[in-house]
Amino acid sequence: MTALETDLLAELIRRKLDCLVELRDMGAKQLEFVRAGRITELLDLLSAKHRLLIRLERIEEELAPFRGQAPEGRTWRTPDGRRECARQVEQCEALLGEIVVREKQSECELTRRRDNLASQLQGFHLASQARGAYAALSRADASRIDLTSET
Numbered sequence: 001m002t003a004l005e006t007d008l009l010a011e012l013i014r015r016k017l018d019c020l021v022e023l024r025d026m027g028a029k030q031l032e033f034v035r036a037g038r039i040t041e042l043l044d045l046l047s048a049k050h051r052l053l054i055r056l057e058r059i060e061e062e063l064a065p066f067r068g069q070a071p072e073g074r075t076w077r078t079p080d081g082r083r084e085c086a087r088q089v090e091q092c093e094a095l096l097g098e099i100v101v102r103e104k105q106s107e108c109e110l111t112r113r114r115d116n117l118a119s120q121l122q123g124f125h126l127a128s129q130a131r132g133a134y135a136a137l138s139r140a141d142a143s144r145i146d147l148t149s150e151t
Contacts, residue, residue, distance in 0.1 A: 006076045010085045012063050017088050019056040020095040023049065027102035034109045 026049045033042040076082040 004075055004077060006074050006081070006085070009063075009066050009074070010081060010088075012059055012066075013085050013088045013092065016056065016059045016063070017092050017095070019052060019059065020092055020099065022052055023056070023099050024095050024102070026052065027099055027106070031102060031106045031109065034106050034113070037113065 026045060030042065030045055030049070033039075033045060074082075076085075
């Protein structure tokens with residue numbers, strides 16, 4: 001049996017689908033870590049996710065020659081093989097949509113957490129300034145000697 005170009009195409013689409021499933025699952029975990037404030041685990045996950053994105057980029061590069069082809073000009077072993085590949089392409093597109101939505105959720109949550117933290121830090125700074133001012137007043141009052149007489 002000779003290898004067809006569409007065999008490679010089907011394999012690349014399957015690998016792309018596998019990567020996107022992993023990315024979707026990682027995105028769910030990422031959102032969980034962001035919401036829980038688990039920064040160390042989030043950073044580890046982002047590192048693993050980066051490696052997966054590099055793998056996906058390589059698959060996309062291998063798919064590049066197929067993008068210029070007319071789909072009706074491809075020779076498939078079976079009509080079922082063609083349908084299965086088309087189904088996987090649709091799954092890839094749906095997964096990409098899910099991944100984008102989840103990434104936006106994570107970004108919004110991180111922004112919200114950052115803003116809350118900045119607000120808390122500002123509050124701590126103001127409280128520290130107030131404490132310093134009161135301490136300075138207390139020291140000034142303690143060093144003052146009352147020389148007034150009531151007689």
